[in-house]
Structures are given as C-alpha cells and as structure tokens.
Amino acid sequence: MKRSNAPIFWALFGAGGMLSALIGAVLVFITGIAAPSGTFLPREMLSYSNVLAFSQHWAGKGFLFIIIALFLWHSVHRIFHTLHDIGIHAGTGAKLICYGSALTGTLAAAYALLRIG
Amino acid sequence: MSARGPARRPFVRSMEGWWRKNPYFIEYMVHEGTALFVAAYALILLISITCLARGEAAWNQWLAVLTNPLCIFVHVLLLVGFLYHTWTWFNIMPRTLPPIIMNGARVTAATITRTGLAAALIASLIIFIIAASLAS
Numbered sequence: 001m002k003r004s005n006a007p008i009f010w011a012l013f014g015a016g017g018m019l020s021a022l023i024g025a026v027l028v029f030i031t032g033i034a035a036p037s038g039t040f041l042p043r044e045m046l047s048y049s050n051v052l053a054f055s056q057h058w059a060g061k062g063f064l065f066i067i068i069a070l071f072l073w074h075s076v077h078r079i080f081h082t083l084h085d086i087g088i089h090a091g092t093g094a095k096l097i098c099y100g101s102a103l104t105g106t107l108a109a110a111y112a113l114l115r116i117g
Numbered sequence: 118m119s120a121r122g123p124a125r126r127p128f129v130r131s132m133e134g135w136w137r138k139n140p141y142f143i144e145y146m147v148h149e150g151t152a153l154f155v156a157a158y159a160l161i162l163l164i165s166i167t168c169l170a171r172g173e174a175a176w177n178q179w180l181a182v183l184t185n186p187l188c189i190f191v192h193v194l195l196l197v198g199f200l201y202h203t204w205t206w207f208n209i210m211p212r213t214l215p216p217i218i219m220n221g222a223r224v225t226a227a228t229i230t231r232t233g234l235a236a237a238l239i240a241s242l243i244i245f246i247i248a249a250s251l252a253s
Contacts, residue, residue, distance in 0.1 A: 020155050021206035021233070025199035026241035028158055030248045031165075032192025036184040045252040046180055048173045054251070055169055064166060071159035078152035085146065087132055109163055115170040 009077050009099065016074025019067070027067065055116045068109040072102040148205035154198030207233030 034040035044050065054060040080098040083090040136142035168179035182188055210233055211226035218224070 016155070017202075017206055020199065021203045022237045022240045023244050024155065024158065025196055025203055025237075026244045028192055028196045028199050030245065032158075032161070032183070032195065033189055035248075035252070036180075036192075037189050041249060042252050043184070045248075046183065048169075048176045048180075050252075051165075051169055051176065055166060064162065068159050068162050068166075071155050071162075075152040075156035075159065078149055079156070082146070082149040082152070085136065085149070105159065105163055109166060112163070112166040112170040116166065 009073070012070065012073035013077035014074075016070035016072070017078075019070050020074060024071070052116065055113065061113050061116070065109055065113055069102075069106040072105045073099075076102040144205075148201065148209075151198050151202035151205070154195050155202065158195055158199070203234070203237050207237070 030041065031046075035043060035045045037043075055064060076098040080090060080095060083094055088094065136146045165179060165183075168175040207230045211229045214229065216223050217229070
C-alpha cells in the first residue's frame with residue numbers, strides 16, 4: 001500500500017500554526033509597527049548593518065528560515081483545504097500550486113539567507 | 118450524459134455563499150482566512166531577506182517601504198489577523214488534541230485554551246524583550 005504524504009503536510013501545518021499563534025503577532029508588531037514607526041523600538045534597529053548582523057548570525061538565520069518556511073507551509077495547507085468550501089475543486093493542480101508555492105518560498109528563503117553569508 | 122441530456126435539467130441548488138447563512142460557518146471561514154495574513158507576513162519577510170541579500174541600496178529602498186505610514190497601517194491589519202489566529206488556534210486546540218489525562222481526570226477544554234493563550238503571552242514577551250535588548 002502506498003503511504004500517504006498527508007501527515008507530513010499536516011505536521012508542517014500544525015508546526016507553522018502553533019509557531020504563528022505563539023509569536024506571530026509580536027513579530028508583526030516588532031518588524032512592522034514598533035521598529036519602522038520608531039515608537040516602541042528604535043528605528044535604527046532596522047538599519048542595514050543591524051539587520052545584516054542579525055541575519056549573518058546562525059541563530060538569526062535559522063530563526064528567519066524557520067519562521068518564513070513554517071508560516072508558508074501552514075498557510076498554503078489551510079488555503080488548500082478551504083478551496084473546496086468556496087466552491088473551487090481542490091485537485092492535483094490546486095495542490096501543486098499551493099504546496100509548490102510554499103516549496104518555492106522555502107527555497108527562495110534558503111537562497112537569500114545563504115547569500116547573506 | 119443520456120441522449121435526452123439537454124431536455125432534462127434537474128435543479129441543482131447553488132452553493133454560492135453557503136457559509137454566510139450561518140454564524141458558525143462565518144467564524145469558520147474567518148479563522149481559515151487568517152491563513153492569508155500569515156502568508157502575507159511570510160512574503161514580507163521573504164522580500165526583506167531578499168532585499169538584504171542584494172545589498173545596502175536594495176535594503177534601504179525596502180526600508181523606505183516598511184517605514185511608509187501606509188505599510189505600517191497594513192501591519193496593523195496583519196496584527197489584528199494574527200491576534201485572531203492566536204485566539205482561534207487555542208480555542209480549537211482542545212478538539213484537535215487527543216484526550217489528556219492528568220491526576221485521573223481529563224484536562225478540560227477551557228484549561229487547554231487558557232494554557233495556550235498564556236504560553237503565547239509569555240513567548241511574545243520573551244521575543245519582545247530579546248528584540249528590545251538587541252536594539253539597545
């Protein structure tokens with residue numbers, strides 16, 4: 001019997017959902033509101049040298065990769081399973097587009113982070 | 118398809134907007150919809166590191182977008198979506214977890230939800246403190 005690949009996608013969905021539920025909101029607040037507006041955190045935090053130093057450190061690099069990859073896998077899985085509810089047949093094509101875009105995003109994130117050095 | 122095909126047109130009830138007729142399903146669609154917010158934020162981060170990898174000029178261009186008031190407003194909307202995701206994620210969790218037995222009794226749904234929300238609050242505080250200490 002062919003093994004189902006569903007548990008892998010479900011695990012990625014669950015991990016991304018848990019991570020985004022735990023710290024997604026605070027990340028949006030830090031990188032999108034507090035630091036860019038300079039109200040709760042210094043704007044200087046987002047300077048080229050600071051962000052570069054963060055992304056060059058193995059911990060910062062790993063953190064960014066995990067966040068981007070798991071958030072993508074979480075959302076495409078959820079979108080894929082909601083397609084049926086809004087009247088779109090969720091066949092192989094839709095599956096390829098959904099999971100394919102998460103895979104592309106994951107590879108693009110890895111490429112960018114490796115290029116940063 | 119029979120030979121009489123076109124003559125026979127059985128009534129098929131439209132499924133268009135079915136979920137809008139029941140508050141339970143509206144909530145279901147809204148919490149599923151938070152996936153769009155999560156995807157949007159992942160894309161913003163992906164663009165960020167891509168610009169960073171391209172060098173200082175590309176980063177500064179992107180920073181100008183991030184500091185634009187309109188972009189900050191978009192992040193406020195994203196924040197609302199994420200907060201709703203946190204809320205529903207831990208509200209649904211009692212139904213997605215296998216039964217947990219502690220001291221001979223099943224852990225109640227309310228306890229699981231409250232523990233999850235507390236964990237999110239603590240994790241968020243830790244992340245914010247780390248961010249603030251990195252900034253200073």
